[in-house]
Amino acid sequence: MFETKTVRARLFLQILLAIIVLPFVFPLIAMVQGSLAGAGWGNYQTVLSLPLLPGFFINSALLSAAVILIVLACTTMAAFGFSKLHIRGKEIYFWMLMVALTLPGVVLLAPLFATVTQIGAYNTLWAVILPVAALQIPFTVLLARNFADGIPNELIEAARVDGASTFRTFWHVMLPLMKPIMAAVLVLVFINSWNEYLLALLFLQTPEQQTITLVPQFFVGQYNNDQTKVLAAAVLTGLPVVIAYIFLQRFFERGLAAGALK
Known part of the structure; x- marks a missing residue:
């Protein structure tokens, strides 16, 4: 662990963290600057004037909410x-x-496509929700299990002595104590599900079913390639994630640190 009790140590740590963050900040700055090129704020007005834009946001919100619920339910029960x-x-x-953590998602595209078309889920949100949730569960279970290992076994034994069933022990004893790691999982899953692009591009074909990450493709075509509008759409797509992380940053960092260390 870094000792930051002295002013010199804190200053050194702040400089080090600033240097580490710079490579990630420059692309964001370039994206915002590019989105304001040409027509300026008119680029954002053009993106916001898309008739189907509210539907894209709703679809992304539904997808993210469903993935979060599935992952949280499976993760907490598996960790317990x-x-x-x-x-x-x-x-x-x-x-x-x-x-499963060693399997890249691209390898699963062919079997996923065959499965989705066979069960009749093609061009529905479930075709994206279930694979996205399944791909995130192994990592979240790893974090949650490490966190659960730090909860004293005596609490579980005391609940059993009092006559509580396994489900009641999980619901009334384990689940309240797992709130920090659940908050970290929520933020992590929301970021990944909201930003999902590849599976959404593959399985969602009609505009009524598509998500917000596919909006930039409306400004790229055979005879059109307006990069300023594409960057403006990318900025609007990323805003909900940034806002969510700002408000939940404290819970995310606390839960992630607790889940990563035993």
């Missing part, structure tokens, strides 16, 4: 089971789940 329940062979199941 892997950490506190006596399940035969649970470590084998856990490491089988961790193997």
Whole structure:
């Protein structure tokens, strides 16, 4: 751990963090500057005047909310089971789940496409919701299990002695104590699901079903390539994520640090 008790140590840490952040800040600055080139704020007015833009925002919000609910439910229950329940062979199941972290999403596109078309979910939000949730669960379970391991086993045993069932123990004892890591998972999943582009591009074909990340494609075509409008659309797409992170930053950092360290 860094010791930041002295002014010199704090100053050095601030300078170091500023240097580390610079490579990530420059592209954002370039994006905002590019979005204001040419027509200036008129680029944003053009993007906001798209008739289907409210529908894109609603679809992205529905997708993100569904993914968050699925991931939180699966993650908390899996973390409780892997950490506190006596399940035969649970470590084998856990490491089988961790193997999924090594699979890049691109490798799964062909089988996902075949599965989605076979079950009739093509061009529906569920075609994106379920794969996005499934791809995020292994990492969130890893974080949540580490956090759950830090909760004293005596609390679980006390609930069992009092006659609480496994579900009541999970709901009334475990779940309230897992709020910090749940907040971190919420922010992480929201960012990933809101910014999902590849699966949305592949599975959502009609404008009525498409999400906000696909808005820039309306300004790129065979005879049109207005990069200023594309950058303006990208800025508007990223604003909800930035706002959400600003308001939930404290909970995200606290939960992520607690979940990453045992």
